[in-house]
Amino acid sequence: MGSERHKNRQSNRGHETRAVSHGQVDERGQAGGHERAEGKRERILASAIRVFAEKGFYATRVSEIAKAAGVADGTIYLYFKSKDDVLISIFEDRLSRLLEVLRKEVAGESNVERQLEKIVDIQLGLIDGRDLAEVLTVNLRQSSKLLKQYAEPRFREYLCIIANVIASGQAEGTFRKDVSPGIAARSLWGALDGLTMTWALSGAEPSNLRKAARQFLSIYLAGLKTPRQT
Amino acid sequence: MGSERHKNRQSNRGHETRAVSHGQVDERGQAGGHERAEGKRERILASAIRVFAEKGFYATRVSEIAKAAGVADGTIYLYFKSKDDVLISIFEDRLSRLLEVLRKEVAGESNVERQLEKIVDIQLGLIDGRDLAEVLTVNLRQSSKLLKQYAEPRFREYLCIIANVIASGQAEGTFRKDVSPGIAARSLWGALDGLTMTWALSGAEPSNLRKAARQFLSIYLAGLKTPRQT
DNA sequence: AGCCACAAAATGAACGTTCATTCATTGGAT
């Protein structure tokens, strides 16, 4: 990061970033063709997510990503403009996909409390694998202004989905109306993120995280529901 | 880390870290000795906290810390063994001091809800300046294993203080007994941390953060209190 | 008081290492 300078070649962010191919086939077989090309960008991205999540962006060596993806260091630069570009691509490619999932899951459920449970499961990575959320969170905190620029809008969308669920809960009278949906959303996200972090730090079982999340949700929902009118 | 070598003047890790001064006296006066030395270590630490909080550990250049502290690059190495050592010293020197404050404030208040409010105020940095919490949080996530080793125990203490308040609230019947104090503590911390982060990201007014925290605490306390008896 | 010798403290240019990035070469496919 650093280097806001950087003569930066073209750096037309994201759009038409790479080129190469795209295919969907292949994936594994790669018979013998030198056409095993695609799936490579994919593999690199997936590996990068794993490594970034584990060690953080700065502590990750490009060569480690390469090793994890099973390609040579230089190959990374056939698919990405720079190390920064790898991270940015994660935001571009994957996060929107995650948001898709989130929206779909929420839409497929009409009970607001059940919707929040779905969100919790997704955020904890019980649906998609925790690494992505980790990358989002960690890098949102540690990376340069430039990077934040790419992550923040997506993150905002994420929070917005949660806030909407809460707002609709208020509208239907299930939730208290004296709290801002935005604040409620951000604190829910923060609490889950915190639980995830302390859980990761302690190296405990995934089931523990699930249990912790359920307990928190129970507090949170109890506090959010209309005071009861008996 | 690196460099276990180092003839290093004093700076033998953590334990009896310092040398130079230490005492409780001095601090400022330093009469006339060319012993004006002290206060410089202090300045460096304070500057480092500020810069680390703003840019993160990896993105911070030693020269930036030096500039912020108004000393030459080399001077830092008269007081610290390495850049890593600066960060570790923050944990050693400052965090224990913060924990001190926290314990004292909590002890000086007998109402558990009021105790939690105190904790919230402290965590938000309204008492000590938000930077320290930022450094703790961010670096807990991004730094090397070794670094985490120094931070984690302190962080655990922090959480433990909160957990104790909650446990005593349960003991006196104010709070529900069906949640683990540890989980409640971690989620409270996470939520506050998350609010702080999103607040910082949005560049809003400090008063907004305070307001957000109050709203969350209202949800949280409502959810934590025994289901009602009225 | 003025002067000197000495030492601690501070400085910042120079050093060496650690990577991100490049590019000349390879090898498999057509």
Add this chain to the structure above:
DNA sequence: ATCCAATGAATGAACGTTCATTTTGTGGCT
């Protein structure tokens, strides 16, 4: 024979750390 994805050693810049030099302060001596 030609092409081009892939390679990984070589390159060069960035940055943590060192150290020869300068500055600052102290006490002794006249």
